[in-house]
Amino acid sequence: MHDQHAENDRDPPDEGTGQTAEVGRLAELQRLREEAERRARQQAALARLGLSALTELDLDEVFDRAARTVADTLGVELTKILELLPDGRALLLRSGVGWSEGLVGSATLPSDAGSQGGYTLKSSAPVVVDDLPQETRFRGPKLLLDHSVRSGLSVIIHGRDRPWGVFGAHTRERRSFTPDDVNFLQSVANVVGAAIERGRIARELERRSQELALKRAEERFRRAERLASVGTLATGIAHEINNPVNSILMTAESAQMARGREDWPERAEQALEIVVREAERCGRIVRDVLDLARSDSRGQAPEDLGEVVRRGVDVARKLTKGGGLEVELDLAGDLPPVTLDAGGIERLVVHLLRNAIEASSAGAAQVRVATERAGGDRVRLTVSDRGRGIEPALLERVFDPFFSTRRTSGGMGLGLSLAHGIVEEHGGEIDVESHPGEGATFRIELPIAGRRDAAGPAPARISGGAAAENAG
Amino acid sequence: MAKILIVEDEVNSAQALEFYFSDRGHRVRTATHAAEAIAAARELAPDVLLTDVLLVGESDGLAVARELRGGDPTLPVVVMSGLPEHEVRERARGVELFAICPKPLRLREIGATVETALASRGGAEPR
Numbered sequence: 001m002h003d004q005h006a007e008n009d010r011d012p013p014d015e016g017t018g019q020t021a022e023v024g025r026l027a028e029l030q031r032l033r034e035e036a037e038r039r040a041r042q043q044a045a046l047a048r049l050g051l052s053a054l055t056e057l058d059l060d061e062v063f064d065r066a067a068r069t070v071a072d073t074l075g076v077e078l079t080k081i082l083e084l085l086p087d088g089r090a091l092l093l094r095s096g097v098g099w100s101e102g103l104v105g106s107a108t109l110p111s112d113a114g115s116q117g118g119y120t121l122k123s124s125a126p127v128v129v130d131d132l133p134q135e136t137r138f139r140g141p142k143l144l145l146d147h148s149v150r151s152g153l154s155v156i157i158h159g160r161d162r163p164w165g166v167f168g169a170h171t172r173e174r175r176s177f178t179p180d181d182v183n184f185l186q187s188v189a190n191v192v193g194a195a196i197e198r199g200r201i202a203r204e205l206e207r208r209s210q211e212l213a214l215k216r217a218e219e220r221f222r223r224a225e226r227l228a229s230v231g232t233l234a235t236g237i238a239h240e241i242n243n244p245v246n247s248i249l250m251t252a253e254s255a256q257m258a259r260g261r262e263d264w265p266e267r268a269e270q271a272l273e274i275v276v277r278e279a280e281r282c283g284r285i286v287r288d289v290l291d292l293a294r295s296d297s298r299g300q301a302p303e304d305l306g307e308v309v310r311r312g313v314d315v316a317r318k319l320t321k322g323g324g325l326e327v328e329l330d331l332a333g334d335l336p337p338v339t340l341d342a343g344g345i346e347r348l349v350v351h352l353l354r355n356a357i358e359a360s361s362a363g364a365a366q367v368r369v370a371t372e373r374a375g376g377d378r379v380r381l382t383v384s385d386r387g388r389g390i391e392p393a394l395l396e397r398v399f400d401p402f403f404s405t406r407r408t409s410g411g412m413g414l415g416l417s418l419a420h421g422i423v424e425e426h427g428g429e430i431d432v433e434s435h436p437g438e439g440a441t442f443r444i445e446l447p448i449a450g451r452r453d454a455a456g457p458a459p460a461r462i463s464g465g466a467a468a469e470n471a472g
Numbered sequence: 473m474a475k476i477l478i479v480e481d482e483v484n485s486a487q488a489l490e491f492y493f494s495d496r497g498h499r500v501r502t503a504t505h506a507a508e509a510i511a512a513a514r515e516l517a518p519d520v521l522l523t524d525v526l527l528v529g530e531s532d533g534l535a536v537a538r539e540l541r542g543g544d545p546t547l548p549v550v551v552m553s554g555l556p557e558h559e560v561r562e563r564a565r566g567v568e569l570f571a572i573c574p575k576p577l578r579l580r581e582i583g584a585t586v587e588t589a590l591a592s593r594g595g596a597e598p599r
């Protein structure tokens with residue numbers, strides 16, 4: 001469209017004589033200057049509109065501003081933004097300038113050749129009308145005729161997968177719109193289209209984040225149900241105790257059978273050792289189960305969380321006999337005293353460190369333990385390892401009693417359940433995040449004031465991926 | 473004498489089973505996880521597989537059974553497990569099991585089951 005003017009610019013100068021030629025040249029210069037000024041005005045208006053469309057969240061505000069900008073910049077009496085309704089059959093006058101009271105927001109037009117807007121959709125290109133009463137491509141709709149419209153132009157507002165609607169500008173006086181005018185209107189329509197798309201994406205994001213929140217809530221609920229299930233606990237205890245009992249039974253029986261044979265004394269001696277060790281294992285399981293059942297929120301007192309955590313780390317070091325555990329402590333110095341059960345939080349740290357050790361390759365557990373202030377009168381304790389991490393599918397089960405991905409010696413899959421229980425007793429939340437191969441991070445938030453309501457445990461939650469290589 | 477592959481990650485239980493079957497003149501190999509079991513089976517060519525279900529490192533005795541029966545479709549599989557029987561069957565998914573023995577086990581009972589499994593295979597194998 002600019003080309004047309006460019007050609008005009010290159011028109012050979014009129015070789016007519018004297019004054020006529022001079023006047024012609026002056027008029028041409030004047031025309032070019034006005035055109036340049038008009039373009040500059042249009043570009044400035046477009047830039048302002050683009051900027052406000054970027055920051056304005058209310059779409060109707062963007063529409064109104066665009067409609068006014070077009071009216072002011074093109075100098076037209078009427079502008080309109082038509083939205084193609086979902087059924088595709090009608091266009092709604094969504095916004096505009098110059099229309100009779102009550103029409104904006106309610107008037108509809110046919111989306112076919114019964115209106116200029118409908119015709120624009122069909123022709124999928126800008127439509128310029130010089131004289132509406134003479135128009136043959138479409139029938140002048142009542143809306144335009146009622147407002148004595150004579151000339152106009154309209155362009156498509158593009159949507160993601162179909163036209164969103166039409167942007168129109170109309171005059172009552174006859175007027176010939178230039179290609180620059182068409183370009184300007186299309187640019188404005190593009191800004192409006194981008195604002196609509198941005199709004200759609202924002203709504204979609206909002207919807208998805210709500211869905212995600214709902215999913216998390218469901219997961220929390222299912223976990224609470226599982227943890228509360230006597231069946232789960234009973235099956236877990238039965239299975240865990242079964243293994244050592246099986247060893248005891250078979251070893252003892254095997255020794256009995258060897259009675260009277262040459263190697264009987266050694267076999268009996270060896271069997272007794274095994275029986276003692278396996279019976280001790282049963283005892284540990286029973287103790288842990290009792291710990292799990294214990295719910296005691298008494299014994300909470302204001303304590304230095306950092307000190308308690310440090311003691312927990314020391315206990316874990318002793319239990320691992322100093323080998324294979326490297327702890328980087330990052331304790332906030334400015335925490336207020338936290339009301340807690342020091343013994344419980346020490347055990348919590350031990351359980352999490354044991355889990356980290358079991359998730360790491362032998363002799364190489366690197367763990368970062370940090371405390372910091374969290375929002376809302378809470379403190380946060382973070383324990384991150386660089387171990388194997390946890391498969392997403394197993395994440396929500398890591399706090400289940402007896403859930404373990406390792407079945408070798410060591411714990412029995414209760415460590416993280418116990419940790420969960422301790423946090424719950426403090427009215428806090430425990431949450432785990434992990435990706436396979438990238439370690440796991442457990443985050444615990446505790447209320448500084450301790451657990452105020454003795455009734456009803458606060459929900460714990462799993463978020464993201466979790467890593468728990470519980471002792472098995 | 474028959475060849476028995478025992479897959480059990482509780483070493484004490486595995487040892488008691490090994491003593492029991494060796495004392496009765498059988499050739500026994502033990503393994504604590506799936507990969508070890510499959511490697512041992514290649515050497516031993518067992519006449520019966522006696523396996524636990526849940527093994528070290530998320531490996532599964534029934535996966536071992538599935539793999540070995542692929543090469544030897546009549547290999548009898550005797551499962552020892554603390555899991556409920558229906559769960560064992562679910563996990564077996566199409567692998568025919570000769571017997572499921574619930575833990576804790578008595579050596580004499582598991583011994584009798586294994587002998588029956590060997591007999592079902594048609595007595596002593598050539599070796």
